[in-house]
Amino acid sequence: MADRRTSIAVFTRDLRVNDNPVLTAAAAAEFTIPMFVQDTVIADSSFSNRHRQHFLNAGLADLDASLQQLGAALVIRSGDPVEEVARMAERFDVESVHIAADASGYARARERRLHRVLACQRRRLVVHEAVITVHPLGEITPSGSDHFSVFSPYYRRWRDQRRRPLVPVPDRIDLPEGLSQGRVPAGAAAHDWQGGETVARHRANEWFADGLADYLDHHDDLAADGTSRLSPYLHFGNLSPVELASKADQRPSRGSEAYVRQLAWRDFHHQVLAARPAAAWQDYRYRDDQWSDPGRLLDAWRAGQTGFPLVDAGMRELIETGWMHNRSRLVTGSFLTKTLYLDWRHGARHFLDHLVDGDLANNNLNWQWVAGTGTDTRPNRVLNPLRQAERYDPDARYVRRWVPELADLQDPRDVHEPWRLPEIERKALGYPEPIADLAAGRAHFLATRGGGQ
Structure with a gap:
């Protein structure tokens, strides 16, 4: 009743x-x-x-x-x-x-x-x-623990778990008499982001029709940005993750399977945080890291002035738009924590200071994953920004978009490695020299962390 x-x-x-x-x-x-x-x-x-x-x-x-x-x-x-x-x-x-x-x-x-x-x-x-989340936070657990610490076994259970049914919109809602509404803020765009459920459902429907099937093939393409760009709407709950997962399953393809997997990653990070709230700012897996003094290195990274174009493109995209492609988040995060060997918390705070989709579970636990203090099963892997650029921005379109100093260079390799150019040409660009040596940074990280992969 x-x-x-x-x-x-x-x-x-x-x-x-x-x-x-x-x-x-x-x-x-x-x-x-x-x-x-x-x-x-x-x-x-x-x-x-x-x-x-x-x-x-x-x-x-x-x-x-x-x-x-x-x-x-x-x-x-x-x-x-x-x-x-x-x-x-x-x-x-x-x-x-x-x-x-x-x-x-x-x-x-x-x-x-x-x-x-x-x-x-x-x-x-x-x-x-x-x-x-798609599934209740503490519902999917392994034997002998209150949460999964590795994604793959969690995902297998997550996929097999029955989802709750979608619930209907109420037919009518009546307010009690004498209730003062208060001031509803005026809606305004956040850069090019229009907030709210109405826009969110329109964007989701468009992307499901035009982008979902090809998601697996294009989600890492930096210039094309073939991601759904729905994460801000998920963070604020303008969209139901249960409904998105159900709709994706109704359009079976390699792309839809990959997208549902990303929703599972989101649930995974939330269930880790729910079980270990301290992991928001404390190492989930302590590595005895002796992080370097940030000094000017952190300032250069924040400003997109590291001298590594792919890293700088991501950091400038973040400052200007409140958004960063996921592949860029991985590259910039690895560069901060494993090339510069700076504490991941500096990066997590900076991202939260600027991201429109800044989410404590996803942001901070992804930062720990990149830093090797979280749930990554290969904690000492280092992402080389040059190899990442060759693979995910081969034509340098992404870098040219966000690093205008390099936009007129014709050869993509020159865009990604401007230090190859003669000194007089480099100086004319007005682009900074690299603040670190990739090989030396990697060697220092591995030696200090303890080595191995």
């Missing part, structure tokens, strides 16, 4: 009305308060860079418009989420509060605090799994 009292649907990273178990369950009540709290702790941290804040604002405005079509509106508050939700629950004598499970230590602590406060008020907290 449907709950005939008042409920709250607390939106966090699930800013959508389609396939949202939090909203659908809360809407079974006679009155429902769809609520988002702008957490001032997050707003004042690196988790709220200008790209992400613009993207978030657009998502909130779009969510409000969708809720109004259902007869309701998005109620906005600012402050401590637990205090704001508890205050709302007490004022409207709420029977149940619904929220999505999340992976970070901060989100889990917020959930525990909310449970305690609501229990003191004699109200229920309902935590919904498989809202932010």
